[in-house]
Amino acid sequence: MTPPKTIGFREVHAAIERLAAAIEARHGRAKGLLLLGIANGGIPLARRLGARLGIKRVGDLDISFHRDDLGRHPIPKEFTPTLLPGDVNGATVLLVDDVLFTGRTVKAALDELFDHGRPAKVELAVLVDRGSRRLPVVADFTGTTVSAAEDEDVLVSLRDDPALDRIEIRPRAPRAARAVSIP
Numbered sequence: 704m705t706p707p708k709t710i711g712f713r714e715v716h717a718a719i720e721r722l723a724a725a726i727e728a729r730h731g732r733a734k735g736l737l738l739l740g741i742a743n744g745g746i747p748l749a750r751r752l753g754a755r756l757g758i759k760r761v762g763d764l765d766i767s768f769h770r771d772d773l774g775r776h777p778i779p780k781e782f783t784p785t786l787l788p789g790d791v792n793g794a795t796v797l798l799v800d801d802v803l804f805t806g807r808t809v810k811a812a813l814d815e816l817f818d819h820g821r822p823a824k825v826e827l828a829v830l831v832d833r834g835s836r837r838l839p840v841v842a843d844f845t846g847t848t849v850s851a852a853e854d855e856d857v858l859v860s861l862r863d864d865p866a867l868d869r870i871e872i873r874p875r876a877p878r879a880a881r882a883v884s885i886p
Contacts, residue, residue: 707873710849715861715868717848719748722828723755725795725844732757737796737822739764739780741812742783744801747861748830752799758785760788764798789818801859803829803845806838831870833857 730736738761740749746763753761765785798812809827816825830845833851851857851872858871 708869710847710870710872712868714847715859716865718830719751719755720741720848722830722844723752726828727756729843730795733795734758735788735795736760737762737789737794739787739792739796739798739812739816741766741798741800741808744859745799746783748801748828748859749799750843751861752828762786762788764812764815766811766815767791769814785815787819791816791822792806793821793823795824795826796842797826797828801829801861802831802833802857803827803840803842804833804835804857806836806840809840810838814884821852830859831857 713771717828736751736756736758738749738758740746742763742765749761749763753759759806763783763786765783779792796816798809798816800808800812803809814824816822819883826843827840829842830846832842832845835851835853849870850874851856854875855872856875858873860867860869860871862868
């Protein structure tokens with residue numbers, strides 16, 4: 704079994720800084736920008752980006768009911784409801800997630816977003832792009848790119864103590880033992 708590969712907090716912080724700098728280069732300190740973290744992994748990243756960019760309108764987007772794999776991944780008991788910090792109609796929305804893989808999560812996020820209105824523009828920011836897309840989805844902003852095999856998981860941990868932040872690439876656990884996040 705291959706040991707996990709860990710990317711430490713310095714590299715994670717550099718990736719977050721690259722994301723913030725790219726967003727700021729395109730939007731400046733756009734007060735009108737609406738940041739929505741895709742539950743669950745995108746929420747802490749959206750909050751960090753909002754704080755770094757001085758953006759107050761940061762919310763959460765729950766995609767549970769729009770997933771196409773509910774049979775294999777039931778809705779967790781502790782779900783995060785969608786909390787929109789403003790009207791999405793006519794807004795520029797930046798969807799934020801921790802890992803971009805197949806594109807299915809982004810599709811579910813778009814479905815949830817459009818249930819609440821019609822934004823003028825939607826962009827996507829991800830901390831990690833691991834490739835292997837199954838849908839035609841490309842991030843507008845990417846913090847870092849990693850190579851991971853189809854049978855590996857890429858797990859992001861953004862903690863209250865940033866010195867504990869990390870990204871881990873490890874062999875996929877059997878279905879019954881799969882973890883949602885890393886401690």
